[in-house]
Amino acid sequence: MTSLRYAYEMRRKQMLLPLADRLETHLKDVFKDCRRIDRISVRAKSVDRFVAKAEKEIEGKRKYDDPLTQIQDQLGARIVTFYKSDVEKLTMEVTKYFRHIESVQIVPDSESEFGYEGRHFILFIPRDIFNDEVKEDESITFFELQIKTLFQHAWSEAEHDLGYKPLTVLSSDQKRRLAFTAAQAWGADQIFDELCRQIDSAGA
Amino acid sequence: MELDSIHSFLVHPGKNLEEPLEISGTLVDKAGRLFDMLKKVFDNAEEECQHDIAFSPDDDGKQRNECRDLILSYIKNSDLTHGRHLAKKLQAVTTNRSGLGLLFLMMGESKGEIKIVVSRFPADSGILAEEKERGLSVEFLERIFMKSATSYKAAVYKGRSHDHDFWKGKAGDKQINSAESYIASYWIRDFLNSDFLTPGEAGTRRFASAVREAMNRSSDTKTKEEITALCRLLPGLKGKVASAKEILDQFQVSDETQDQVRNRFSRASLFDERFRFTPDELSKFLAFRTVELNNGGLLTAPTDKFDNVFTRETVDSSNDIVRFSTQGTVVDQRFRKEKS
Numbered sequence: 001m002t003s004l005r006y007a008y009e010m011r012r013k014q015m016l017l018p019l020a021d022r023l024e025t026h027l028k029d030v031f032k033d034c035r036r037i038d039r040i041s042v043r044a045k046s047v048d049r050f051v052a053k054a055e056k057e058i059e060g061k062r063k064y065d066d067p068l069t070q071i072q073d074q075l076g077a078r079i080v081t082f083y084k085s086d087v088e089k090l091t092m093e094v095t096k097y098f099r100h101i102e103s104v105q106i107v108p109d110s111e112s113e114f115g116y117e118g119r120h121f122i123l124f125i126p127r128d129i130f131n132d133e134v135k136e137d138e139s140i141t142f143f144e145l146q147i148k149t150l151f152q153h154a155w156s157e158a159e160h161d162l163g164y165k166p167l168t169v170l171s172s173d174q175k176r177r178l179a180f181t182a183a184q185a186w187g188a189d190q191i192f193d194e195l196c197r198q199i200d201s202a203g204a
Numbered sequence: 205m206e207l208d209s210i211h212s213f214l215v216h217p218g219k220n221l222e223e224p225l226e227i228s229g230t231l232v233d234k235a236g237r238l239f240d241m242l243k244k245v246f247d248n249a250e251e252e253c254q255h256d257i258a259f260s261p262d263d264d265g266k267q268r269n270e271c272r273d274l275i276l277s278y279i280k281n282s283d284l285t286h287g288r289h290l291a292k293k294l295q296a297v298t299t300n301r302s303g304l305g306l307l308f309l310m311m312g313e314s315k316g317e318i319k320i321v322v323s324r325f326p327a328d329s330g331i332l333a334e335e336k337e338r339g340l341s342v343e344f345l346e347r348i349f350m351k352s353a354t355s356y357k358a359a360v361y362k363g364r365s366h367d368h369d370f371w372k373g374k375a376g377d378k379q380i381n382s383a384e385s386y387i388a389s390y391w392i393r394d395f396l397n398s399d400f401l402t403p404g405e406a407g408t409r410r411f412a413s414a415v416r417e418a419m420n421r422s423s424d425t426k427t428k429e430e431i432t433a434l435c436r437l438l439p440g441l442k443g444k445v446a447s448a449k450e451i452l453d454q455f456q457v458s459d460e461t462q463d464q465v466r467n468r469f470s471r472a473s474l475f476d477e478r479f480r481f482t483p484d485e486l487s488k489f490l491a492f493r494t495v496e497l498n499n500g501g502l503l504t505a506p507t508d509k510f511d512n513v514f515t516r517e518t519v520d521s522s523n524d525i526v527r528f529s530t531q532g533t534v535v536d537q538r539f540r541k542e543k544s
Contacts, residue, residue: 099402
């Protein structure tokens, strides 16, 4: 794994960090006229998180046999918007300006569960952002784009921080409390979206 | 790159047929005139296929594409059985209008990189004339496949990783020159389950941005006049697939103005990339046109209505003096810090 770590460190420094900067600028330009966007950010996946993902196993077998080419979120972009209906509008806008190979709405497995939610895309990196520093032919092909509401984003950040602490195994009660906060965030999203629609239609 | 193998299949139309005809296939010898002709198609595929394309996700938005799966399966096995699956896919979207076709699957590998060219030659008819001892014999022939390099459809893909690569490629249609919608629907969408790599809105946005920048940054009157004239004509290109270069050529924009536009693209290669022209996107970038006079006057109107809102007369052609006139009801007045 040392050689993989080194290879990714080099890629991150020479390719991903410059691309992340240019992709963020590009995304901000494309979506500058969209309403109620709280933030747009792009990050190059950290070396530790990349290596941890590369080492993932499923039933005793490595999930990735060629992680440098198979892991598709080495560049990760996120658009945080205010309300749920904004996510739908932005989803339409994304498909107008970017070619995707995946577009899925991540929701909990069953109706009685509350947890992570968000719209995830795997998109081709737009050709506009390549230059002599990072050439298209030598680059990774895809980046991941997540679109979330403010509440979805806030919940997933806190859940990630608490749930992925080293050597931490959450108790049943702690998991239940996390699910409770997800339910609260879900409820807040529903009500804010309803309010937004009512107020927008009243003002129309 | 060496051309390692060629499989060929005779594909009859089969769209909407419950029992389409069987598909015959064969391995093509790696020698002879047919091989030489196909080798040229294989070698020149990247140059001949001018449309950058990408496979589309499945109906659930997942990273699965039927045609890509069939191509990957053929690459892994490189045999008639797996090639025939791809031929059946082509048959299922082939109408009588498209007619009988000969599908060639050509594959090569070099230093771990695999290249596959998928090509369809249409059947034609002709007359065979043979001189015999007792005179001339003429015979009408069907199922002729022309050697002409100007009459086939193709797609080319290159890659190393089956999981990661082969999502994008290039497609071309040497059969037609103007009916872009046909290649888009039959060859790219229906058969390859693909679409243009750069969406129409993105391509038009990139073009419109370059045109606007060229207009705003140029100090050359001729350039500005040419761009103004160009923008009046552009909405007529709705749905056309063309590159920025082809659009400017079509409207006979001068080389100097073309250079001004090309320089506003972030990379020269983007100037040559084809996209489906989307006028709505253009109007976002070129919504208002402003003319500034040397007396300090600024005239602004929606781009598509400017010439109707303001009437322009030449007062003194030797000194380029013009008069603009308009009439209407004042609905608003504003102060601004800057001109734009």
